[in-house]
Amino acid sequence: MDFIDLKTQYRRVQDSVNARIRTVLEHGQYILGAETVELENKLAEYVGAKHCIGASSGTDTLLIALMAYGIGQGDEVITSPFTFIATGEMIALAGAKPVYVDIDARTYNLDPKLIEKAITPRTKAIMPVSLYGQCADMDAINAIARKHGIPVIEDAAQSFGATYKGKRSCAVSEVGSTSFFPSKPLGAYGDGGALFTDDDALAKVMREIRVHGQDRRYHHPRLGINGRLDTLQAAVLLAKMEIFPDEVEARIRIGARYSQLINEAFAKETDPARKVVTPYIAPDCTSVYAQYTVEVADRAKVEQGMKARGVPTAVHYPVPLHLQPVFANLGQGVGSFPISESVGNRVISLPMHPYLTEAHQAQVVAALKESVQG
Known part of the structure; x- marks a missing residue:
C-alpha cells in the first residue's frame, strides 16, 4: 500500500501529460513558456482571483509575498508554530521575526482569539497556515488585520482546492500562496508554487x-529572486487540472469515509488512551485532506503497530517551530505554545490520496484499531 499513490494518477493522465511535455520539448521555451501563462489563467479562474503568479515552489512564494510588502529587518509577522519549517523560515529569511501564536485544538489552525495580543507596532503581516487541507478561520483573522491595517498572507500550501464559506482557498485574503510539490493535492513532477491576489x-x-526584480529585460528596479515556474511543470499541472475537480471530490469523500469508519471502530471504547481523534472540519469549510491526520495517545506504539501490519504512516509535524534549534534565539521553550506541543506529540497521518480504495481504507482502519488497542 502506498502512502500517496501518484502512479495510478499518472496512468489516468499520462496521455495528456506526455502530449503536453512533448509540446514543450518541441517549442523549447523551458522558462516562462506559453504553458506557464495558460496555467496561471486557469488557476486564477479556478480560485476566483484576478491574478495568479506561477513560481518555483510554495516556499519561494511566501518569500516573494513578504518581499512584495517590503517586510524585512525589524518587522514582525504573526504565524503558527504548528506547520512545516518553510513558514517561519521565509519570515526569518526576509529579515523579519516570526511571532508565533498557538493553534485551535480542533482545526490545528491559528487561533484568532490569540492574535490581537501578539500584535505590536512592528507587526507587518499575519500569515495563517491552512493546515492539512482546511482553511484557517479567515473571516476572524481578516477582521483583526483590517482593524490594525496589516495584510494577511494565506499559507495555503496544503489547502489548494478547499473552500471557506463558499470561497476557494487562496482567494480568502489579500494574498494566497500555494505549493505544487508532488505530494500536494495538486502536485507537479517537481517543485512549483503559485501566488494569488486581486x-x-x-x-x-x-x-x-x-524574475530577479526585473520589470523589463536588464532593468531591475527592486531586489528579487530566481523564482520562476518551469514550463515543463506548468505543462504537467495543466494536464492534472483536467481531473483536479474530480480528485477534490474524491478526497472529500474518502476523508469523510475514513472518519466514519474510525469513529465506528472506536465507538465502544471508553478509555481515552485507547481512542482515536479524527479530523474536525468546520461547518463552513471543506478540506482537501492533504494529509488525513488523527490523534493517538501513544504514537510510537501505533507507528510500530501499523508498520508491522504493512500500513505506511507519517508524522506532520512532531516538533513545533518554536522548539526547532534554528529558532532557539526567540527564547520560547517547552510550554510556550502548549496546544501545538501537545498535538505535535499525538498526530499521525494515514495513507491518503484520491485513488484510495474502500478495501484499503478498511485495511488501514483495522490496522489502526489493532495498533491502538492491542
Missing part, C-alpha cells in the same frame, strides 16, 4: 520579484 499593483511587484 491587487493589480501587488501582482506586478510579485511578478517582478519572481
Whole structure:
C-alpha cells in the first residue's frame, strides 16, 4: 500500500501529460513558456482571483509575498508554530521575526482569539497556515488585520482546492500562496508554487520579484529572486487540472469515509488512551485532506503497530517551530505554545490520496484499531 499513490494518477493522465511535455520539448521555451501563462489563467479562474503568479515552489512564494510588502529587518509577522519549517523560515529569511501564536485544538489552525495580543507596532503581516487541507478561520483573522491595517498572507500550501464559506482557498485574503510539490493535492513532477491576489499593483511587484526584480529585460528596479515556474511543470499541472475537480471530490469523500469508519471502530471504547481523534472540519469549510491526520495517545506504539501490519504512516509535524534549534534565539521553550506541543506529540497521518480504495481504507482502519488497542 502506498502512502500517496501518484502512479495510478499518472496512468489516468499520462496521455495528456506526455502530449503536453512533448509540446514543450518541441517549442523549447523551458522558462516562462506559453504553458506557464495558460496555467496561471486557469488557476486564477479556478480560485476566483484576478491574478495568479506561477513560481518555483510554495516556499519561494511566501518569500516573494513578504518581499512584495517590503517586510524585512525589524518587522514582525504573526504565524503558527504548528506547520512545516518553510513558514517561519521565509519570515526569518526576509529579515523579519516570526511571532508565533498557538493553534485551535480542533482545526490545528491559528487561533484568532490569540492574535490581537501578539500584535505590536512592528507587526507587518499575519500569515495563517491552512493546515492539512482546511482553511484557517479567515473571516476572524481578516477582521483583526483590517482593524490594525496589516495584510494577511494565506499559507495555503496544503489547502489548494478547499473552500471557506463558499470561497476557494487562496482567494480568502489579500494574498494566497500555494505549493505544487508532488505530494500536494495538486502536485507537479517537481517543485512549483503559485501566488494569488486581486491587487493589480501587488501582482506586478510579485511578478517582478519572481524574475530577479526585473520589470523589463536588464532593468531591475527592486531586489528579487530566481523564482520562476518551469514550463515543463506548468505543462504537467495543466494536464492534472483536467481531473483536479474530480480528485477534490474524491478526497472529500474518502476523508469523510475514513472518519466514519474510525469513529465506528472506536465507538465502544471508553478509555481515552485507547481512542482515536479524527479530523474536525468546520461547518463552513471543506478540506482537501492533504494529509488525513488523527490523534493517538501513544504514537510510537501505533507507528510500530501499523508498520508491522504493512500500513505506511507519517508524522506532520512532531516538533513545533518554536522548539526547532534554528529558532532557539526567540527564547520560547517547552510550554510556550502548549496546544501545538501537545498535538505535535499525538498526530499521525494515514495513507491518503484520491485513488484510495474502500478495501484499503478498511485495511488501514483495522490496522489502526489493532495498533491502538492491542
